[in-house]
Each structure stands twice: as C-alpha cells, then as structure tokens.
Amino acid sequence: MCCSGPLRASGAQRLSTVRSKDQVNRWLYIEDNRADAELVKLILREHCPEIQLTLVKDGDDALLFLSKQGMYSNAVTPDLILLDLSLP
Numbered sequence: 001m002c003c004s005g006p007l008r009a010s011g012a013q014r015l016s017t018v019r020s021k022d023q024v025n026r027w028l029y030i031e032d033n034r035a036d037a038e039l040v041k042l043i044l045r046e047h048c049p050e051i052q053l054t055l056v057k058d059g060d061d062a063l064l065f066l067s068k069q070g071m072y073s074n075a076v077t078p079d080l081i082l083l084d085l086s087l088p
Helices: 005-009 034-047 059-066
Strands: 025-030 051-056 080-083
Touching: 025 034, 025 059, 034 051, 051 059
Parallel strands: 025 051, 025 080
Antiparallel strands: none
C-alpha cells in the first residue's frame, strides 16, 4: 500500500496499483511556504514512508529539476508533482 490512515482514501491510494510496496514513489513538491512544506513532509513521513519527497521553492527550480540542469543534473524524474497553485 502506498499510504495508511486518512491519506489512504485520497489520490495517493491509486499509486499503490502502480508501485509495489517495496518500491519508492518519487514526488516533487513545489512550495515556497516553509511551514506548508514542513507539514506535508511530516505527514508523508508518518503515513507514507516509501515516498521520497523532493522540495523545490519555486517554478524556476522546478524547471531546472525537471530538465536536469544545474544543481539538479542528477535528479530522478518524479512519479508525481505537487504544485502550490499560489506561487508568486
């Protein structure tokens, strides 16, 4: 299973059909608010330890990450992208 507890009923449940429980799910989280980012990291660590979360602070870093440029040249393509829709 991807997640346990209350998160299991969300879209994260569908990932369990794509990945076995022994595989890592790689998520990219684009979030400029540190408190929001820490909350999501805490929840995922507690309920979905198999998710490897990478955090970037803005759209520019996200594009560098996804195109594997600069400091993200060794980045692994994420299985899922979480985007803060109210980024500046």
